[in-house]
Amino acid sequence: MGKILEVKDLSVSFDVRGGLLLRSIGTVKAVDNISFSINKGEILGVVGESGCGKSTVARLVLRLIEPDNGSVLFNDTDILKLPKKEIRQQRRHMQMVFQDPYSAMDPRYTIFRSLCEPFQIQGVKLKKEALRKKVDDLLELVGLNSEHGFAYPHELSGGQKQRADIARALALSPQFVILDEPTAALDVSVQAQIIKLLEDIRERLNLTFLFISHDLSLVSYFCHRVVVMYLGRIVEIISADLIGETPYHPYTKALIDSIFETVPGQEKKKTPLEGEVPSPFNIPPGCSFVSRCKYAKDICQEKTPALEITPDGGQIACHFPLRTLK
Amino acid sequence: MTFLKVSDLKVEFQVDKKTITPIENISFEMNEGEILGMVGETGSGKSLTAHAIMGLSSLVGGKIGGSVQFGEQDLTKLSENEMQSVRGSQIAFIPQNPMTSLDPVYKVGDQIVEGLYKHTKISKRNAKQQVIELMGKLRIPKPDRVFQQYPHQLSGGLKQRIVIAMGLCNNPRLLIADEPTTALDVTVQAQIMTLFKELAEERGIGLFLITHDLGVIAQVCDKVVVMYAGNMVEFGDIKTVFNTPSHPYTKALLGCIPHIGMGKGTLSAIDGNVPSVGTYPSGCRYHPRCPSAFEPCKKSMPELIRKKGETQVACHLFQEIKD
Numbered sequence: 001m002g003k004i005l006e007v008k009d010l011s012v013s014f015d016v017r018g019g020l021l022l023r024s025i026g027t028v029k030a031v032d033n034i035s036f037s038i039n040k041g042e043i044l045g046v047v048g049e050s051g052c053g054k055s056t057v058a059r060l061v062l063r064l065i066e067p068d069n070g071s072v073l074f075n076d077t078d079i080l081k082l083p084k085k086e087i088r089q090q091r092r093h094m095q096m097v098f099q100d101p102y103s104a105m106d107p108r109y110t111i112f113r114s115l116c117e118p119f120q121i122q123g124v125k126l127k128k129e130a131l132r133k134k135v136d137d138l139l140e141l142v143g144l145n146s147e148h149g150f151a152y153p154h155e156l157s158g159g160q161k162q163r164a165d166i167a168r169a170l171a172l173s174p175q176f177v178i179l180d181e182p183t184a185a186l187d188v189s190v191q192a193q194i195i196k197l198l199e200d201i202r203e204r205l206n207l208t209f210l211f212i213s214h215d216l217s218l219v220s221y222f223c224h225r226v227v228v229m230y231l232g233r234i235v236e237i238i239s240a241d242l243i244g245e246t247p248y249h250p251y252t253k254a255l256i257d258s259i260f261e262t263v264p265g266q267e268k269k270k271t272p273l274e275g276e277v278p279s280p281f282n283i284p285p286g287c288s289f290v291s292r293c294k295y296a297k298d299i300c301q302e303k304t305p306a307l308e309i310t311p312d313g314g315q316i317a318c319h320f321p322l323r324t325l326k
Numbered sequence: 327m328t329f330l331k332v333s334d335l336k337v338e339f340q341v342d343k344k345t346i347t348p349i350e351n352i353s354f355e356m357n358e359g360e361i362l363g364m365v366g367e368t369g370s371g372k373s374l375t376a377h378a379i380m381g382l383s384s385l386v387g388g389k390i391g392g393s394v395q396f397g398e399q400d401l402t403k404l405s406e407n408e409m410q411s412v413r414g415s416q417i418a419f420i421p422q423n424p425m426t427s428l429d430p431v432y433k434v435g436d437q438i439v440e441g442l443y444k445h446t447k448i449s450k451r452n453a454k455q456q457v458i459e460l461m462g463k464l465r466i467p468k469p470d471r472v473f474q475q476y477p478h479q480l481s482g483g484l485k486q487r488i489v490i491a492m493g494l495c496n497n498p499r500l501l502i503a504d505e506p507t508t509a510l511d512v513t514v515q516a517q518i519m520t521l522f523k524e525l526a527e528e529r530g531i532g533l534f535l536i537t538h539d540l541g542v543i544a545q546v547c548d549k550v551v552v553m554y555a556g557n558m559v560e561f562g563d564i565k566t567v568f569n570t571p572s573h574p575y576t577k578a579l580l581g582c583i584p585h586i587g588m589g590k591g592t593l594s595a596i597d598g599n600v601p602s603v604g605t606y607p608s609g610c611r612y613h614p615r616c617p618s619a620f621e622p623c624k625k626s627m628p629e630l631i632r633k634k635g636e637t638q639v640a641c642h643l644f645q646e647i648k649d
Contacts, residue, residue: 049511157599158368187367187538192582192595199591214512221584221593244586258516260541262583264564272516276481 003073004176004208006037010060010070016281028280030056031067032232035307038176043202043209045223045240047216047255049277053232054212055099058178061210062094063087074176092122095169099181101161105153111164112149115139118171138167143197159190163197170201178210183218195222216243216255225314228252231280231288234307237315248316248323251289287319295320329532330379330500331355334392337378341604348603349374349556351640352392353630356549358499359530361522363543363564365579366553367600372536375553376502379534380417381409396500415445418493420503424485428477434488435461435473442495460491464521483514490521494531501525502534507542519546540583544568549636552576555601555611558630562637572639574616610642618643 011033018025031053038044046054059065061072063079071078079090098104105114115135119126126134136146142163153161162182169177179198183191195218202209213219219226220243228236228251236249247253254273275292286301287293293300297320305317310325336350349371356362364372377383378390381401394401401412413419421427429437438457442448448456454473461469464487477485486506493501503522507515523546526533537543543550543564550567552560552575560573571577581594598615601607607614613623622628622642630640 049513159599187600188540188582189367189579189596190599192584192593193597195584195593196595216512217584217586220586221588221590241587254513256586258512259586260516260519260539260545261585262540262544262568262580264544264568272520273513274517276483276514277511 002040003037004040006073008035008071010034010067012067026281029232034234036227043211043223045219045226046212047219048229051277052229055180058180092172093174094176095174096178097166097169097182100185101165104165107153111151115168142167158186162194176208180212217259233288235317242312248310248321249318250293250295327358328355329358329397331395336391337383338389346604352558354551354561356532358532359526361526361533361547362549363535363547364551365543369600369602370553371556372553373504376504380413415496416498417500418498420489420493420506422505423509424489427489430477433474438492438495441492445496464491482510500532504536560639566637573641574618575612
């Protein structure tokens with residue numbers, strides 16, 4: 001299995017402006033020196049609390065925002081070095097499904113017209129009938145029918161809209177799709193429908209997914225490997241099968257402990273993590289999790305832990321991992 | 327001791343000369359110090375049930391049927407003036423989004439004190455002291471400093487604690503919380519839920535918790551009401567309902583939740599969509615999506631029947647067995 005995407009040392013920070021003259025009053029390091037890779041056909045999950053930089057990573061990978069430094073190799077081409085014209089050609093192979101299906105579609109366009117747009121943008125010349133056939137096939141692929149093509153977004157339910165959104169992302173037969181919290185706005189029964197649809201489509205079209213979510217149970221079910229982020233940094237990369245048994249990082253453990261299982265009376269004796277994610281303004285040196293970590297010692301305040309390989313093939317950044325790395 | 331008993335609650339609205347009934351056939355009871363969860367998908371009538379209990383749906387033109395026995399009084403029989411003295415003092419409400427339920431131009435402390443003044447005669451200094459004490463009990467760090475701050479200076483979890491303090495300042499007997507942690511991160515959600523459990527245990531407050539999160543219900547609640555399309559489909563103690571669900575919808579809903587350690591491809595889903603108000607099917611509202619549906623399900627709406635213990639279920643399958 002070759003790598004489809006390789007991200008190296010990617011960082012981006014944003015200026016925050018404020019005051020009367022909108023002077024820069026500080027910088028937020030949204031993504032701080034992260035590296036990971038995705039194999040062909042893999043589903044890689046990214047999980048973390050709000051503000052940890054999950055969505056920023058997605059935008060950087062698609063080059064919707066420009067990073068400060070680092071590289072993003074997609075099929076061995078560094079897309080950050082491509083001129084603007086060629087990046088559009090690359091994006092045909094990498095698509096994105098957005099979190100909120102209610103605002104991802106143009107309310108004035110029918111679903112059919114929204115689904116035609118990718119072809120027009122990429123300059124794919126198709127006869128009218130061929131285009132209609134293509135769109136109908138797409139709708140069928142996601143469990144809708146050609147009737148839905150005539151509908152406007154407001155006429156569809158949340159689940160149907162998300163299906164249409166997925167159809168649009170698949171229009172140009174991409175190899176790689178980023179799913180940014182595709183079920184966060186949906187009910188659990190609809191979430192299950194969409195997840196099953198994605199499983200089915202991935203198998204049929206041999207796709208690779210980057211799946212972003214704040215729901216660790218969902219990520220561990222749907223993905224092969226999981227990247228855990230905290231305040232713009234990767235704290236752990238772990239195989240999804242091992243999440244329940246062997247997290248190495250205290251933060252991953254805390255995330256697992258904050259899951260409410262649907263089996264009553266099974267509550268483990270767990271202490272919820274104290275405090276909240278600190279402000280990402282001018283993060284102090286050292287481990288970003290230090291303010292909430294009960295294992296923290298002096299060194300954690302001083303030195304940022306580097307990512308190390310775990311015996312299970314994962315990676316972890318912690319001075320005092322919960323399990324030994326030998 | 328039963329202190330809230332809801333019987334055959336329904337709400338009707340007149341829309342374009344037609345009567346629609348977004349919720350009906352809702353009956354349950356809860357005791358002091360108990361946490362009752364209400365779970366259901368979007369549009370199943372969870373929030374409307376809460377509003378009906380507080381008499382709020384009549385303010386927007388809804389006609390409330392059935393009865394809500396709260397202590398000695400039937401809340402549906404009270405006038406709006408009498409209801410106002412109940413709301414905020416005996417029954418408090420915690421809305422979903424703490425970001426929009428606080429006024430951005432007032433200090434948070436003053437906003438809590440306002441609720442206290444409304445129902446209690448108390449001096450300014452005592453009120454402030456009492457509120458700061460309460461904030462401390464809710465584990466708000468440095469309460470006297472936070473008292474002087476504006477909402478935008480606080481984090482989401484702190485804002486939700488402030489809203490909870492507003493609800494608790496008059497020592498209510500019943501706290502109704504409508505999706506109180508949906509807008510918060512998972513680690514903060516765990517903190518707030520621990521807080522709720524302590525409040526129920528230590529102060530004997532009854533908590534009516536509305537959520538779509540089955541995990542929260544399973545770990546926090548003593549009893550659960552499962553709603554589907556404006557009807558109550560199942561009610562009972564949490565262990566019976568979640569470990570041995572009776573209604574096909576409850577079963578299916580529990581199957582939709584992914585767990586850590588679950589095999590790939592083993593998640594089940596419910597086909598179709600939740601019908602919206604006005605397009606409810608005849609008979610049992612779940613029958614078009616139900617794998618066990620048979621003839622009677624299309625024709626008549628199943629009545630709530632009592633199963634063993636306190637469990638109640640509205641499904642023809644069980645009537646069949648009983649007959």
